Amino acid sequence: xxxxxxxxxxxxxxxxxxxxxxxxxxxxxxxxxxxxxxxxxxxxxxxxxxxxxxxxxxxxxxxxxxxxxxxxxxxxxxxxxxxxxxxxxxxxxxxxxxxxxxxxxxxxxxxxxxxxxxxxxxxxxxxxxxxxxxxxxxxxxxxxxxxxxxxxxxxxxxxxxxxxxxxxxxxxxxxxxxxxxxxxxxxxxxxxxxxxxxxxxxxxxxxxxxxxxxxxxxxxxxx
Amino acid sequence: xxxxxxxxxxxxxxxxxxxxxxxxxxxxxxxxxxxxxxxxxxxxxxxxxxxxxxxxxxxxxxxxxxxxxxxxxxxxxxxxxxxxxxxxxxxxxxxxxxxxxxxxxxxxxxxxxxxxxxxxxxxxxxxxxxxxxxxxxxxxxxxxxxxxxxxxxxxxxxxxxxxxxxxxxxxxxxxxxxxxxxxxxxxxxxxxxxxxxxxxxxxxxxxxxxxxxxxxxxxxxxx
DNA sequence: AATAAAATTTAGGCTAGACTAAATTTTACA
DNA sequence: TGTAAAATTTAGTCTAGCCTAAATTTTATT
Numbered sequence: 268x269x270x271x272x273x274x275x276x277x278x279x280x281x282x283x284x285x286x287x288x289x290x291x292x293x294x295x296x297x298x299x300x301x302x303x304x305x306x307x308x309x310x311x312x313x314x315x316x317x318x319x320x321x322x323x324x325x326x327x328x329x330x331x332x333x334x335x336x337x338x339x340x341x342x343x344x345x346x347x348x349x350x351x352x353x354x355x356x357x358x359x360x361x362x363x364x365x366x367x368x369x370x371x372x373x374x375x376x377x378x379x380x381x382x383x384x385x386x387x388x389x390x391x392x393x394x395x396x397x398x399x400x401x402x403x404x405x406x407x408x409x410x411x412x413x414x415x416x417x418x419x420x421x422x423x424x425x426x427x428x429x430x431x432x433x434x435x436x437x438x439x440x441x442x443x444x445x446x447x448x449x450x451x452x453x454x455x456x457x458x459x460x461x462x463x464x465x466x467x468x469x470x471x472x473x474x475x476x477x478x479x480x481x482x483x484x485x486x487x488x489x490x
Numbered sequence: 491x492x493x494x495x496x497x498x499x500x501x502x503x504x505x506x507x508x509x510x511x512x513x514x515x516x517x518x519x520x521x522x523x524x525x526x527x528x529x530x531x532x533x534x535x536x537x538x539x540x541x542x543x544x545x546x547x548x549x550x551x552x553x554x555x556x557x558x559x560x561x562x563x564x565x566x567x568x569x570x571x572x573x574x575x576x577x578x579x580x581x582x583x584x585x586x587x588x589x590x591x592x593x594x595x596x597x598x599x600x601x602x603x604x605x606x607x608x609x610x611x612x613x614x615x616x617x618x619x620x621x622x623x624x625x626x627x628x629x630x631x632x633x634x635x636x637x638x639x640x641x642x643x644x645x646x647x648x649x650x651x652x653x654x655x656x657x658x659x660x661x662x663x664x665x666x667x668x669x670x671x672x673x674x675x676x677x678x679x680x681x682x683x684x685x686x687x688x689x690x691x692x693x694x695x696x697x698x699x700x701x702x703x704x705x706x707x708x709x710x711x712x713x
Numbered sequence: 714a715a716t717a718a719a720a721t722t723t724a725g726g727c728t729a730g731a732c733t734a735a736a737t738t739t740t741a742c743a
Numbered sequence: 744t745g746t747a748a749a750a751t752t753t754a755g756t757c758t759a760g761c762c763t764a765a766a767t768t769t770t771a772t773t
Contacts, residue, residue, distance in 0.1 A: 273729080273730090275729080275730065275731095294750080294751090295750075295751055295752085296749090296750060296751080304730090304731065304732090305731075305732060305733080306750075306751065306752090307731090307732075307733080307734095307751080307752070307753080307754095308730070308731055308732070309751095310751065310752055310753085311730080311731085311752095311753095312730075312731095314752095315729095315730095328738085328751080328752075329737095329738060329739065329750080329751060329752080359582055359612070360605070360608040360609065360612060361608065361612075362608070366604070369602075370601070370602055370604070370605055373600040373601075373602075374597070374600060374601070376600075377596040377597060377599075377600055378593070378596075378597070379592075379593055379596075381589070381593070382583070382593055385583040385584065385585070386583065389582070389583060389584075496759075496760090498759080498760065498761095517720080517721090518720075518721055518722085519719090519720060519721080527760090527761070527762090528761075528762060528763080529720075529721065529722085530721080530722070530723080530724095530761090530762075530763080530764095531760070531761050531762070532721095533721065533722055533723085534722090534723095534760080534761085535760075535761095537722095538759095538760095551721080551722075551768085552720080552721060552722080552767095552768060552769065
């Protein structure tokens with residue numbers, strides 16, 4: 268492991284992990300935006316992470332970074348903390364799913380391994396957090412996610428909501444209101460070529476709902 | 491309030507508060523020992539805290555520091571966090587009373603006011619933590635503590651254990667074993683002039699126990 | 714009261730992790 | 744394929760909070 272993995276480094280690794288999940292390598296700019304710091308600051312840190320012993324990222328000038336095995340383990344540790352904490356806060360302290368993110372973002376860096384283990388135990392070793400996101404296992408393996416964006420469905424397709432993006436509290440409140448939450452079944456009644464709107468029938472809801480891509484791109488389903 | 495109250499500053503204030511409780515002002519050295527840093531570093535921080543706007547401590551060269559009203563409020567906020575967290579960890583995650591201190595020391599700096607309020611609510615607004623220490627109220631008032639050291643009792647006196655010092659896990663485990671925990675009644679069967687040993691009859695325990703001052707000075711009772 | 718020991722402060726330095734401004738490289742597009 | 748825009752890196756600063764060594768003040772002891 269590197270000299271020490273600070274809270275700041277944990278944040279870098281977590282966001283690089285998430286960026287790596289989508290497009291291959293994480294760009295300086297994207298990292299800077301997510302961490303809300305100047306791009307120049309990111310460059311400095313990436314160089315440091317790349318030359319740590321052992322290296323936490325693979326970095327080539329002007330080409331962004333990828334996590335090494337070590338970097339990924341450290342990232343998954345933080346992500347596991349985060350998602351267990353979100354679950355814990357909801358079930359134990361009655362937080363709603365749009366309130367947990369900020370709190371977990373701070374706590375994830377300071378809880379002990381013992382705390383992590385006790386939470387997992389108390390929660391019955393959950394595999395998903397309140398937003399349906401997969402929780403890395405205790406030995407730091409991220410389960411495979413099969414889900415696809417709701418936006419990719421077309422008329423008459425049916426699916427089960429699996430997870431929703433957790434970083435916009437307002438969106439989360441809206442989704443809760445219209446019943447679009449994990450494990451709920453939906454049917455696509457129609458699709459609009461022009462704006463990408465989907466008209467959905469949501470399990471347990473009396474009337475259909477029309478959602479734009481700003482929403483449907485943030486909701487993931489299993490067909 | 492000062493520019494920002496960092497985690498480091500919170501730690502200073504917390505320890506100064508505790509030192510102020512005993513002897514009047516907190517000395518540079520005592521603070522350095524508690525924080526495990528060099529005395530010279532403490533001097534620097536004290537000067538900074540004294541010239542913050544508003545000042546958090548009153549500092550006179552070579553004479554230690556006292557908290558201002560603002561400094562005390564900030565200290566009590568941290569102490570309230572700490573003691574609520576200890577209680578929460580014990581009741582919710584099954585921690586034992588000798589394990590909670592370290593965890594609470596990290597968490598106390600990062601939880602939100604919302605988290606604090608939810609814990610207090612979930613725990614039924616407790617007034618003491620698992621070690622019997624008083625929890626500052628939500629409006630940051632420290633309740634008055636009437637208890638006196640067990641070491642000050644003499645033969646035939648009876649008392650109720652109110653609280654025990656929480657910073658030595660080994661001592662805590664020992665006290666738990668011999669049944670010396672908050673709310674338990676004890677009777678002093680004998681006192682030794684020479685070594686200060688007390689022979690105690692502890693409520694709920696079959697045989698008496700002999701305790702030295704290293705222990706009896708850390709246990710506080712109400713007569 | 715002199716002086717040694719202990720406590721404290723001053724002075725100067727270091728590291729982590731951020732910043733801005735300027736230079737450079739890459740990308741996009743006419 | 745040349746050039747402008749965007750992205751990235753370099754260079755130089757800054758702050759917080761710690762450090763050591765040396766100087767000073769206080770306290771304790773003879």
